[in-house]
Amino acid sequence: MSLIDRKICFVTLAVGKKYRDHALTLAEDIRTITDNTPFVVLTDRPEVFTKSDSLIPLPSSLR
Numbered sequence: 001m002s003l004i005d006r007k008i009c010f011v012t013l014a015v016g017k018k019y020r021d022h023a024l025t026l027a028e029d030i031r032t033i034t035d036n037t038p039f040v041v042l043t044d045r046p047e048v049f050t051k052s053d054s055l056i057p058l059p060s061s062l063r
Contacts, residue, residue, distance in 0.1 A: 009038035015062045020048050027055050 010030055014023035023041050027049070030039050036054050043049065046057035 009040060011040045012042070013060070013062075014041050014043040015060060016044070020045060024049070030054075 010026075012023050012026065014020045020043060023043065027039055027041070030037060031054065038054050038056060040056045040058060041049055042058050042060045044060055044062060046059045049055060049057035051057060
């Protein structure tokens with residue numbers, strides 16, 4: 001099933017090191033529990049997140 005065919009996705013905001021670390025942990029949990037469910041992370045440092053088929057980091061200008 002492609003990402004477009006999925007009925008759900010997970011989304012979070014991760015601004016600042018503490019919350020980026022939490023989002024990285026959450027990404028690993030989502031990857032372990034659900035296979036290939038999209039996870040969108042709105043973040044001030046998208047380069048911290050390794051883009052994969054299901055992890056989608058998006059830049060945010062929030063500080």
